Amino acid sequence: MLASNSVVPIAMAAEQAGVDVEQIRRWGAIGGLQVQGRGGREFVRLDQVLALSAAARRRDPSTNRGALRARLADARIANPSVAGLQQASRDRATGRA
Helix, strand or coil, X not given: CCCCCCEEEHHHHHHHHCCCHHHHHHHHHCCCCCXXXXXXXXXXXXXXXXXXXXXXXXXXXXXXXXHHHXXXXXXXXXXXXXXXXXXXXXXXXXXXX
C-alpha cells in the first residue's frame, strides 16, 4: 500500500483516483497540483490527486462513470442509440423513468 503523500507516475495516480491522465494534466496546467518530469516520465503527489478527484466528485456526482452505469443498468430502450441512452439517463436522474 502506498503512502498517500507518495510521488507516483501520473498513470498510477489516475488509476488510484479514478480519473484520466488528461484530467490530472489539466489540474497541473491550472496550478492545482505540480506535475514533475523525470527522465521523460511524469510524476505527481498521490495525495494531491486524490484530494482533487474527491472534490470534483463532490461538486458533480453525475459525472461519475459508476453513477451513469447505475442509472442505465435497468433502462428499457427499444433502439439503444446514444441519444436514447442519454435521455434515459436524464429521465432516471429526474425520477421520470
